[in-house]
Amino acid sequence: MALVLNVSLCSISKPHLSLSTSNPNKASSTLPLPILGLKTKQSLQPSQKLTFSLGESVAGATLVALLSASFIFVDPALAFKGGGPYGQEVTRGQDLTGKDFSGKTLIKQDFKTSILRQANFKGAKLIGASFFDADLTGADLSDADLRNADFSLANVTKANLSNANLEGALATGNTSFRGSNVTGADFTDVPLREDQREYLCKVADGVNPTTGNATRDTLFCN
8 A cells, every 4th residue: 555645834834744545445544754764755845745665664664673672682691791801701690610811810800600610810810809609619719819809608619729819808708718728828807707717727828929928827827
């Protein structure tokens, strides 16, 4: 069914545009304009009728719908991006088992709730990084700069923390370091549960090569 465009001009008003059906068997109906995507075949003149194809109307409406959808729907995975140079890749709430982050600068990186079993962070700069509720079982954090990192609720069992600097890190809640190597690690100003502190004192040894602090002293071991 073809559509006809009625254009009328008043002396002091802007052109009024409407669409009316050309099917004589149906009552005339008016459709509001402008409709994005419609193109006239010639310049508008008073009382002039211009014909559009239904195909052009549908194509225009479809284009508008697609453009609108592109602003509404976002890939859920892109909602959580970490910070720092590695932030172009999603690191929050991800399975990063065995991932190699060794030597990388990952300041304030967001690893919240991620699975980081056997991940390699050896020598990485992780100042202010968040490992909140993350699983770091068997991860290598040796020689890492973990100052002010957040290990709240994290599972850090059987990890390698030798010579790591954890000054000012958070370890609240059910954070566990059981089975981890903490030789030379610096726990200065880390708020540990008493049971965790007592456990670490049983295995603590060495001196941190960066700060010069003895591990046992930073844990207030007797």
